[in-house]
Amino acid sequence: MDLPVSFNEIWFLLIGVLLTGYACLDGFDLGVGSLHLLTKSDRDRRIFLNAIGPVWDGNEVWLVVGGGALFAAFPKVYASVFSGFYIAFMLFLLALISRAASIEFRSKEPMGWWRQLWDIVFSLSSILASILLGVALGNLAWGIPLTAEGDFAIGFLGLLHPYSLLVGLTTLALFMLHGNIYLLVKTEGDLQTEVRRWFPSVMIFFLICFVVTTLMTLAKVPRMTALIREYPVLGIFSILNLLAIVNLVREVYRERFAQAFFSSCMTIVTLLILFALGTYPNFVYSAGSPEYSLTIFNASSSDKTLTVMLVIVAITLPFVLAYTAYVHWVFRGKVRMEPIGK
Amino acid sequence: MDVVLLSRIQFALTIGFHYIFPPVSIGLALVLVIMEGLFLKTQNPLYRQMVHFWVRIFALIFSLGVASGIVMEFEFGTNWANYSRFVGDVFGSPLAAEGMFAFFLESTFLGILLFGWNRVGPKMHFFSTLMVALGSTMSAFWIIVANSWMQTPAGYHVVTEGSHRRAEITDFWAMVFNPSSMDRFTHTMVGAWQAGAWLVVSVGAYYLLRKRHEAFSKASIKIGLVIALVSSVLQLTTGHTSAIGVSKNQPAKLAAFEGHYEKKAPAPLYLFGWVDEANERVRFGLGFPGMLGVLISGDPKMQIQGLRAFPQEDRPPVQIVFQTYHLMVMIGMGLIGLSLLGVFLWWRGALFQSKWMLYLLTIAFLGPQIANQVGWVAAEVGRQPWIVYGLLRTYEGVSPVVSSAEVLASILMFSFIYLILFVLFIYLMIRKIEKGPEEAMREGVPASY
Structure with missing residues (x-):
C-alpha cells in the first residue's frame, strides 16, 4: 500500500490526538482540583466535585490508552521515558491515586476535618500532577542526554531546570484557566459569580507564564521552532493559538461560557500541535548527541503492528x-x- | 538487594493489590445485570433496591480498581524497560486494544450507571449496566491475552538489531489466540464470577444473622448462590483444561505444581504436602499415585516430565508454586461443597434458619479472593525464571537506568499509600453494608459528593 504518509507519522498523530484529548478533558478536572481550595463552603466544594464527578474517571482513560498506544506503537519511547523519569513518574502516579482516593472518600463522612483533609489532598495532588506533566513536556522540548541504547538517567533533580519548571507552571496555569471556564459553564448564581471573579487573576497568571515560556523557547530552544521557520505556512497554528486565547477572553466577557470553553480547548489543542511540530520527527531529542535521538522512525514497532492497531482504532474510535x-x-x-432520588 | 528482586517485589505488590478489585467488579457487574434484568421484567421494587445497593458497592470497588490499575499500565515501562523494548511490538497491541475496546466503554457507561437514574429511561440504564459488564469482560480478555503471550508466546519471530533482540509480530490472531489464552481467560472469568457471587451471598448471610433486611437478604442469597454454584462447578472444567494446557506448554510449571522431580515417571496428585527442595522430594504429603496422569490424559501410567528433566537454571521456585497451587485447588473444592450444601439446605427450606451455615456463608467471600490471589502467584511464579517463557529471562527485562534505591523508595511509597487505601476501603465497605439497602434506596442517586 502506498500512502502519502507513513504508518509512523499516522501513529505519531494518533498518540498526539490521544494525549491532546487527555489534556483537554483531564485538563479541566485537574484545573477544578487546583482551584478547589479557593472556595470555602462545603456546599460549593461539593458542587465542584459533582461538576466533574460523572466524567473525571473517563477523562483519565485517555491517559491510560495513550500510554498503551505509546507502548504498542513506540515501545522504545515508552521504555526510555518511563524508566528515565522514574521518580517523577512515581510522584505523578502518587498524585493520581491520591486524587482518585480523595474524590471517592471525601463525601463518605460528615466531619469537617475529614472533608478538609481530603479537599487538601485533592487540590495538592491536582496541582502536583499538572506541574509534573508540564515538567515532562519541558524536558522533552529541552532535550535529554541519551545513550546509544536509548537510555537516560539524569535523576529527579536533573529534570528540574528553569525551562522545565517554567513549562510545568505554564501547564498548571493553563489547566487552572481551563477548569475555571468549565466551572463557569457548570455553576450558576452566587457560586458562578464567585468563580467569575477569579477569572482575571487566573487569566493574568496564564498570560505571564505563556509569554515567558514563548520568549524562552524562541531564545533558548530554537529547535522547537525550526520547522515553522522552514515552512512559514505552519505559522498558522501560532496565529490560531493567539486567536483562541483572545477569543476565550472575549467570550468570557460576553458571558458565553460554552464558547469560551471551546476556545480554551482550542488553546490546548493548538499549543500541543505547536509542541508536536517542534519535536517532530523526534519523540525524545538527545541533547549532546542528536544521533541517539528516539525518532518516530527508529523507535517504532513494525509496520505490521502499526497496521493492526490502525484497524483496531478504526473499528473502535467511532463508538x-x-x-x-x-x-x-x-x-x-x-x-x-x-436531592434527585425518587 | 538487587534491582531485579526489588522490581519483582514491587510488581507483585502492585498487581496483587490491584487484583483485589477487578475480579469482584467483574463478578458484581454480572450480578447487577441479572438483578436489573429481573427488575425490568418483574417490576418488583425489591430488585430495584438490590440494584441501588449493589451499584454503590460496585462503584467503590471499581474506583479502587481504576486507581490501582493506572500504575499497572505504566509499570512495564518504569521498571521493565528492556522487557518493554523486547515485547513492545507484540505485547503493546493487546494493551492498547484493552484501552480502546474496554476502558472507554466501562468508564463512560459507569457514569450513567451511577448518576443517570433520573436522566435516562430504565431500558437505557439497563443497557449501560450491560455495557459496563461487557467492558469489564473485554478488559479481562485483552489483558489475559497479553499475559498469556508471556506464558505461551505465539505468532511472532525474534529479530536482532545490533546487540538487541526483540519479538516482532507475524500473525496477530495466532498471538491473540495463543495456546493458553482461552483456557486462562475462562478460568479467570469464572474466578471473577465466584468473587462477585460469594460477596453477595456473604453480605446477605451477615444481614440474616443480624435479623436485618430479611426479604432483601434472602433474595440476594438466592441469586448469589445460584451464580456461585454454577461458576464453582464450571471452574472445575476450566481448571482442568488449564492444567492440560500447562502440561503441554509449560511442563516445568506443571512439575512445580505437584513437586514432581523424577525425570520421566507417573506422578501422583497431592492433596497437600511440603516440598523438600534440597532433597528434591515431597514430604508429609498425601498423594494419589498416578492421578496426575489420569487428570491430564486419563492414563495413570502416563510418563510425566519432572523437574530433573530441566537444567537447574530453567526451574521455577518449587515450594511457593506447590503451596499456592494446592491452596487454590483446595479452596475451589471447598467452594463447590459449600455451594452444593447451600442449595441443598435451600431446597430443604432450612438455609435461612441454619445459624452455622449463615456464619460459614458470611466469611465465604474470602474463599474466591484468596484463591484468585494464590492462583495468580502459582501461574506467574511458575513461569519463572522466564519473563517471556523460553525467550527472555526475568533479569534481562529490568530497567537498566533505575537504581535499587529508587525502586526501594517507590516500594515504600506504594506500601504506604496502598495500606491507607486498603484500610479506608474496608472501613467504607463496612459503612455501606451497615447503612443497608433501605438507606441506599432512600438516598436514591448518589448525586452528591
Whole structure:
C-alpha cells in the first residue's frame, strides 16, 4: 500500500490526538482540583466535585490508552521515558491515586476535618500532577542526554531546570484557566459569580507564564521552532493559538461560557500541535548527541503492528466518540445540589 | 538487594493489590445485570433496591480498581524497560486494544450507571449496566491475552538489531489466540464470577444473622448462590483444561505444581504436602499415585516430565508454586461443597434458619479472593525464571537506568499509600453494608459528593 504518509507519522498523530484529548478533558478536572481550595463552603466544594464527578474517571482513560498506544506503537519511547523519569513518574502516579482516593472518600463522612483533609489532598495532588506533566513536556522540548541504547538517567533533580519548571507552571496555569471556564459553564448564581471573579487573576497568571515560556523557547530552544521557520505556512497554528486565547477572553466577557470553553480547548489543542511540530520527527531529542535521538522512525514497532492497531482504532474510535458525546449530553447543564432520588 | 528482586517485589505488590478489585467488579457487574434484568421484567421494587445497593458497592470497588490499575499500565515501562523494548511490538497491541475496546466503554457507561437514574429511561440504564459488564469482560480478555503471550508466546519471530533482540509480530490472531489464552481467560472469568457471587451471598448471610433486611437478604442469597454454584462447578472444567494446557506448554510449571522431580515417571496428585527442595522430594504429603496422569490424559501410567528433566537454571521456585497451587485447588473444592450444601439446605427450606451455615456463608467471600490471589502467584511464579517463557529471562527485562534505591523508595511509597487505601476501603465497605439497602434506596442517586 502506498500512502502519502507513513504508518509512523499516522501513529505519531494518533498518540498526539490521544494525549491532546487527555489534556483537554483531564485538563479541566485537574484545573477544578487546583482551584478547589479557593472556595470555602462545603456546599460549593461539593458542587465542584459533582461538576466533574460523572466524567473525571473517563477523562483519565485517555491517559491510560495513550500510554498503551505509546507502548504498542513506540515501545522504545515508552521504555526510555518511563524508566528515565522514574521518580517523577512515581510522584505523578502518587498524585493520581491520591486524587482518585480523595474524590471517592471525601463525601463518605460528615466531619469537617475529614472533608478538609481530603479537599487538601485533592487540590495538592491536582496541582502536583499538572506541574509534573508540564515538567515532562519541558524536558522533552529541552532535550535529554541519551545513550546509544536509548537510555537516560539524569535523576529527579536533573529534570528540574528553569525551562522545565517554567513549562510545568505554564501547564498548571493553563489547566487552572481551563477548569475555571468549565466551572463557569457548570455553576450558576452566587457560586458562578464567585468563580467569575477569579477569572482575571487566573487569566493574568496564564498570560505571564505563556509569554515567558514563548520568549524562552524562541531564545533558548530554537529547535522547537525550526520547522515553522522552514515552512512559514505552519505559522498558522501560532496565529490560531493567539486567536483562541483572545477569543476565550472575549467570550468570557460576553458571558458565553460554552464558547469560551471551546476556545480554551482550542488553546490546548493548538499549543500541543505547536509542541508536536517542534519535536517532530523526534519523540525524545538527545541533547549532546542528536544521533541517539528516539525518532518516530527508529523507535517504532513494525509496520505490521502499526497496521493492526490502525484497524483496531478504526473499528473502535467511532463508538468511543459516539458514546463519550452521548454521556456528556446526558449530563449537560448546570450542577445542582437538589436531592434527585425518587 | 538487587534491582531485579526489588522490581519483582514491587510488581507483585502492585498487581496483587490491584487484583483485589477487578475480579469482584467483574463478578458484581454480572450480578447487577441479572438483578436489573429481573427488575425490568418483574417490576418488583425489591430488585430495584438490590440494584441501588449493589451499584454503590460496585462503584467503590471499581474506583479502587481504576486507581490501582493506572500504575499497572505504566509499570512495564518504569521498571521493565528492556522487557518493554523486547515485547513492545507484540505485547503493546493487546494493551492498547484493552484501552480502546474496554476502558472507554466501562468508564463512560459507569457514569450513567451511577448518576443517570433520573436522566435516562430504565431500558437505557439497563443497557449501560450491560455495557459496563461487557467492558469489564473485554478488559479481562485483552489483558489475559497479553499475559498469556508471556506464558505461551505465539505468532511472532525474534529479530536482532545490533546487540538487541526483540519479538516482532507475524500473525496477530495466532498471538491473540495463543495456546493458553482461552483456557486462562475462562478460568479467570469464572474466578471473577465466584468473587462477585460469594460477596453477595456473604453480605446477605451477615444481614440474616443480624435479623436485618430479611426479604432483601434472602433474595440476594438466592441469586448469589445460584451464580456461585454454577461458576464453582464450571471452574472445575476450566481448571482442568488449564492444567492440560500447562502440561503441554509449560511442563516445568506443571512439575512445580505437584513437586514432581523424577525425570520421566507417573506422578501422583497431592492433596497437600511440603516440598523438600534440597532433597528434591515431597514430604508429609498425601498423594494419589498416578492421578496426575489420569487428570491430564486419563492414563495413570502416563510418563510425566519432572523437574530433573530441566537444567537447574530453567526451574521455577518449587515450594511457593506447590503451596499456592494446592491452596487454590483446595479452596475451589471447598467452594463447590459449600455451594452444593447451600442449595441443598435451600431446597430443604432450612438455609435461612441454619445459624452455622449463615456464619460459614458470611466469611465465604474470602474463599474466591484468596484463591484468585494464590492462583495468580502459582501461574506467574511458575513461569519463572522466564519473563517471556523460553525467550527472555526475568533479569534481562529490568530497567537498566533505575537504581535499587529508587525502586526501594517507590516500594515504600506504594506500601504506604496502598495500606491507607486498603484500610479506608474496608472501613467504607463496612459503612455501606451497615447503612443497608433501605438507606441506599432512600438516598436514591448518589448525586452528591
